[in-house]
Amino acid sequence: MGGSTAIRVEALSKTFDTAAVLHDFSLDVRAGELLALLGPSGSGKTTLLRIIAGLDFPDRGRIIFGGDDATQLPVQQRAVGFVFQHYALFKHMSVAENIAYGLNARRRSERPAKAEIKARVGDLLDLIKLSGFADRYPSQLSGGQRQRIALARALAVEPRVLLLDEPFGALDAQVRKDLRRWLREIHDRTGQTTIFVTHDQDEALELSDRVAVLDKGRLEQVGTPDEVQENPVSATVLKFLGDTIEVEALARDGQVFVQGRATPVVARPGLVGPVKLYARPWQLQFAEAHEAHLHGTVRSSYRTQGRQRIEVDREGEGKTVVVEASDTARLAAGLPVGLRILGGYVFAD
C-alpha cells in the first residue's frame, strides 16, 4: 500500500437546515488504498463522499487533493469518478456511448481521437467482462451489469479517486457478493484510490484495506478490518461491526466480574466500577449453573451455515441474547441454561 496521502479531509463541518451531518471531521486517504466509509444511515458518510466529489460543499474545513486545496474546485475539474447506488446511467445512450461520455465531454483540444476513445471503451468493456454489450442500451441489462457499466464509465476518465456510494445497495445478495469480489480484483489490478460508502459491515470488512467507522457525523475509528475488529475503540464501533451481547459488569483491579463471578475479560487500567461488557455470540458458551455468568431459558434456535444460533431469554432482565455454538443438537424451547463468558470488550458505562 502506498504511504502517501491522496486526499486529506481537514476539519470538515456541514449542516443541512439545522441538523449537523459532519462535525469537525478529518481523515487521510492513502494513495492506492480501498477505503470503506462504514456507518449507519444518517452518519454522514454519503455527505462526506459527496463533499469529496464536489457535489456538496462544506460549511467549514478543507479538502486537499495531493497537496492542492480543492475545497472550492467545481466538480467538473476534480477528476473524480463517482458511482451512484442507482447507477445513474444515461438511458438514451448505448453502453459504449455511456462509457465514452466523459471523454467526449472534454474540450476539443483535450479530447482523445475517435479511434482512441473506441479503443479505451473496448479495453474497459473487457475489464468489466461485458465485451459483447457495446451496442446494448441500459434498459436491456441486469442491475449488476448496469453497475459494472457505471463503474467503467467512471474509470474511463482516469479519475484520481474513485468514489462509490453504496454501489451494491440496489442488488440482490448473490450478485452483491460476486460484484464485491470483482471490485476487489479490479482494484488490485488498477491500483486506483477508491473510497466506498456502505452500511453493510461484511461488505466493508471483506472488501477494504481500511475501514473508517462513522457515527453521527464523527469519525469513530479508522484502521484495517482486523484492527477495528480486534481493538474497537468504542461500544459504537463494536456494536456496529456485528451482533453483540450487552451485560452489566463490575471492573476491579483489571478484572471484570459479572454477577460476582470473574470473567477472562481484562479491563483497561483505570477502568473501575460499574462497566458494560460486550461479547460476540461466539464468545459465550453453555455451562453448568455454578460456572455460568448468565442464566436464562432457550427461546428458539436455528441453524445457519454450519453454526447453531440459539436465542436465550435472560433471567430477570427480560432481554434476549444470541449465542452461537458449533452445530450441536437443537435445544428445546423452554430449556433452562447457563452461559459462560469467554471473552469480550469492556467500556465505561
Added chain:
Amino acid sequence: MAEPPLRPRRRFRQPSVIPGFGLTFGYTLTVLSLIVLLPLAALVLRASQLGFAGIWEVATDSRVASALRVSFGISLLAALVASVFGFIVAWVLTRYDFPGRRIVDAVVDLPFALPTAVAGIALAALYAPNGLVGAQLAKLGIEAAYTPLGIFIAMVFIGLPFAVRTVQPLIVEIDKEIEEASATLGAGRWHTLVKVVLPPLIPAVLTGFALAFARGVGEYGSIIFIAGNLPYVSEIAPLLIVIKLSEFDYGGACAIATIMLGISFVTLLAINLIQAWSRRRFGYV
C-alpha cells in the same frame, strides 16, 4: 388505430386477473363510435356525394387552397413556437421555486378554460394598431392584428398549455443523479443539458407539438376576431367551412372538412410514428 390481427384467438385476449375485458372493450367501441367515428363517417359520406372529382375541384379552388395553406402552415409554425416557449415555461415552473410560482402555474391553463371568442376579442384589442401591444408594434412598422401574424399569435396562445402540460411531468421526473453523474464526468452545464437532460424529453415535446398543432388547425373562435379574414391572405379553412355552410353549400363545406381531416390525420400519424421511434431511441422500451 389498427388492432393486432386476430389470428389465434388466445393472442387477442390475453389471460388476465383483471376481469371486465368484454365490458370495457365494448364500452370503448360504443363511445368511440357514437362520439368520434360516426360523425366523421357521416362527414366523409356527405362529401363523397360530390365524387372524387368534385372534392378535387374544391381542394384546388384557389381560395380554398390558400385557406388550407394558411391553416396548416401557420398551425405548424405556431405549434413549433408554442413547443419551444412551452418547454421553457415548464422548465422554469418545475426547476425553480419563486414567489407566485403556483399562480403562474395556474395561469398556464387559462387558454384551456377561456371561451375562445373571449380570447380572440382580448387578443384583437391588445394587438390592434391602437391596442396596448399593437401600438408599440405599429411604431416598428409591424401589423399584428388582422394579418396572418394575428392568426399565429392566437394559435400560439391556445397551443401553449398543451406544450407546457405534456413536458412538465417529465421534467419533474428528471433524476438529479443523472445530472450529477454527467458533472462528475467533467461535462459542463450546457453539455449536460443538451446531451443528457433534453434527449429523453423529446417524445413528450413531440406530443405537445402534435396537440398544439391539432388544436391550432381546429381553432375557430379566437382566430376569426384577430385574423381580419381577408380571402387569400388571412382566411383560415374552418372559416371557409362556416361561410360555405351559411351559403347552404353543405357539399362544399363537407369537402373542405374532409380534406382537413385527411391532412390532419396524415400529419398526426407522422408525428406519432416519429414519437414512437424517438421513444425507442431514447430508452423508453
